[in-house]
Structures are given as C-alpha cells and as structure tokens.
Amino acid sequence: MAKLIATSAKQIGMFLVILAIVSAAIVAFIIYTLTMGKIREIAVLKLIGTRNRTIAGMILQQAVGLGLIGFAVGKVAATFWAPFFPKHVLLEPGDAARGFVAVVVICVLASILAIRAALKVDPAEAISG
Numbered sequence: 001m002a003k004l005i006a007t008s009a010k011q012i013g014m015f016l017v018i019l020a021i022v023s024a025a026i027v028a029f030i031i032y033t034l035t036m037g038k039i040r041e042i043a044v045l046k047l048i049g050t051r052n053r054t055i056a057g058m059i060l061q062q063a064v065g066l067g068l069i070g071f072a073v074g075k076v077a078a079t080f081w082a083p084f085f086p087k088h089v090l091l092e093p094g095d096a097a098r099g100f101v102a103v104v105v106i107c108v109l110a111s112i113l114a115i116r117a118a119l120k121v122d123p124a125e126a127i128s129g
Contacts (some may be wrong), residue, residue: 024109063110
C-alpha cells in the first residue's frame with residue numbers, strides 16, 4: 001500500500017512539473033504577443049522619457065494579473081466541480097497557498113522575454129510608421 005501511495009505521489013508530482021512548464025510557456029507566449037502588439041505604444045513611451053523600469057513594471061503587472069485571474073478561475077472551478085468527479089485529490093489550504101506562489105513566480109519568469117523585447121525598442125519607431 002505504501003508503494004502505491006509513493007507511486008501516485010510521484011505521478012502527481014511529475015504531472016505538476018509538466019503542468020508548470022506548459023503553463024509558463026503559454027503565459028510567456030501570451031504576454032510576448034500582447035507586448036509585441038503594443039510595440040509602437042512602448043516606443044512612444046520611451047520617446048517621451050518613460051524609464052525602462054516603468055515599462056518593465058507595466059508588462060510584469062500584466063503578466064501577474066493574467067496569472068491571478070487564471071488562478072482565481074481555476075480555484076473556483078476546482079472547488080465547485082470537484083464533488084462531481086468520482087475521484088479527486090484533496091487540496092489543503094497550504095497547497096492552495098503554494099500553488100498561488102507558484103503561479104506568481106511562473107508569471108514573473110514568463111514575462112522576462114517580453115520585457116527584454118520591449119526594452120530593446122528604438123524610440124524612433126514611434127515616429128517612423
């Protein structure tokens with residue numbers, strides 16, 4: 001019985017690692033795409049003297065906001081839909097807190113690519129069309 005529990009714990013752990021990697025990639029692609037869609041606006045901000053830290057902060061806020069909305073929707077859905085499934089994993093409050101921290105960390109790491117791309121924008125792009 002102990003071996004079955006250990007095997008199940010390893011499988012759940014591996015699933016969580018894969019889920020974290022895939023979700024980080026998805027968030028990174030979404031934030032990068034949103035940032036590249038606003039590249040002209042970012043160039044205007046740089047042209048009027050906005051600091052790089054402010055631009056990075058705006059992108060970071062967008063990434064973390066996306067993650068928090070996703071976490072809230074997922075938590076509510078899991079809470080209300082769990083009783084309708086024949087088997088479900090009991091999540092304790094500590095698990096939810098660790099999941100929340102993981103979401104925030106994943107979103108911060110996923111936003112790095114978009115921040116780097118936004119900070120490389122030449123302010124002259126705002127004037128050139």
